[in-house]
Amino acid sequence: MPEVPPPAPTGDALLKVLTALGNPHRMRIVAALLENRTYVSALAREIGISRPLLHMHLQRLEAAGLVTGTLEAAEDGKTMKYYDVTPFVCELTPHTVARAAATLTDAEADTAGRTAQQPDRSAKEEAK
Amino acid sequence: MPEVPPPAPTGDALLKVLTALGNPHRMRIVAALLENRTYVSALAREIGISRPLLHMHLQRLEAAGLVTGTLEAAEDGKTMKYYDVTPFVCELTPHTVARAAATLTDAEADTAGRTAQQPDRSAKEEAK
DNA sequence: GAGATGTGTCAGAAATCTTTGACAGGTCCC
DNA sequence: GGGACCTGTCAAAGATTTCTGACACATCTC
Numbered sequence: 546m547p548e549v550p551p552p553a554p555t556g557d558a559l560l561k562v563l564t565a566l567g568n569p570h571r572m573r574i575v576a577a578l579l580e581n582r583t584y585v586s587a588l589a590r591e592i593g594i595s596r597p598l599l600h601m602h603l604q605r606l607e608a609a610g611l612v613t614g615t616l617e618a619a620e621d622g623k624t625m626k627y628y629d630v631t632p633f634v635c636e637l638t639p640h641t642v643a644r645a646a647a648t649l650t651d652a653e654a655d656t657a658g659r660t661a662q663q664p665d666r667s668a669k670e671e672a673k
Numbered sequence: 674m675p676e677v678p679p680p681a682p683t684g685d686a687l688l689k690v691l692t693a694l695g696n697p698h699r700m701r702i703v704a705a706l707l708e709n710r711t712y713v714s715a716l717a718r719e720i721g722i723s724r725p726l727l728h729m730h731l732q733r734l735e736a737a738g739l740v741t742g743t744l745e746a747a748e749d750g751k752t753m754k755y756y757d758v759t760p761f762v763c764e765l766t767p768h769t770v771a772r773a774a775a776t777l778t779d780a781e782a783d784t785a786g787r788t789a790q791q792p793d794r795s796a797k798e799e800a801k
Numbered sequence: 802g803a804g805a806t807g808t809g810t811c812a813g814a815a816a817t818c819t820t821t822g823a824c825a826g827g828t829c830c831c
Numbered sequence: 832g833g834g835a836c837c838t839g840t841c842a843a844a845g846a847t848t849t850c851t852g853a854c855a856c857a858t859c860t861c
Binding site for chain 1: 818819820821822827828829830
């Protein structure tokens with residue numbers, strides 16, 4: 546097993562995780578997916594929301610790196626998208642929050658697209 | 674130190690923490706307050722936002738239990754509200770999220786039924 | 802008194818997030 | 832050819848959150 550480094554998330558990454566998890570539906574989605582992986586339609590029926598809505602929520606969770614979706618072919622040939630939760634670990638304390646806040650790229654001028662994910666980060670800010 | 678009990682936050686409490694922390698300004702507020710406590714007006718100048726806006730953000734953070742504000746009298750008699758960050762600890766993993774999701778009192782919009790339930794227990798300041 | 806500081810509140814824009822309904826495609830089985 | 836499933840997308844409403852400009856009060860100093 547490789548060394549487990551301190552996550553030390555960048556400000557943007559932590560912000561994405563927090564906004565992704567800060568929603569009742571998405572918390573329930575993680576809970577349902579942790580118990581047993583399923584595909585989109587079944588999950589929508591399970592938690593009682595529409596498919597387009599679930600699709601959006603899953604996209605948000607996946608963009609934050611909390612779940613991963615894989616397109617799989619069932620025996621009968623139908624393609625279904627199964628989702629699994631990522632074994633993420635994130636410790637939330639004043640210190641970790643402050644540390645992340647220091648690397649927040651506030652004016653996020655990312656191209657407006659639906660596949661918005663991990664913007665490149667190269668600038669490290671040096672305070673004081 | 675004695676045994677540190679697992680926080681085991683209720684779904685609503687965790688949700689409140691996540692939505693409170695899931696905002697660039699509020700993350701920066703926690704960071705600034707961790708470095709040194711201040712009063713509202715000074716903090717507003719420090720991070721460059723208006724006082725009413727900061728007031729709202731602080732209220733949100735305090736409602737989540739992440740910071741605490743105390744009204745103190747300066748030497749010259751002016752009353753200023755100083756804020757400190759609470760030493761919160763919250764581990765974010767699929768398991769903790771799922772555990773919290775199980776106790777979510779989400780559907781608060783109960784159109785027909787009237788269930789006795791007050792998730793909000795805020796102590797009001799005594800009006801002058 | 803005026804002017805500086807501090808506190809808090811309020812309505813209303815502005816921006817963002819959530820949700821719905823309809824649409825597109827695909828594969829199977831009767 | 833339907834249906835019954837699966838996948839995805841889109842535009843537009845609906846509901847929240849964010850933000851700004853005012854306003855109110857208080858104290859101290861000039």
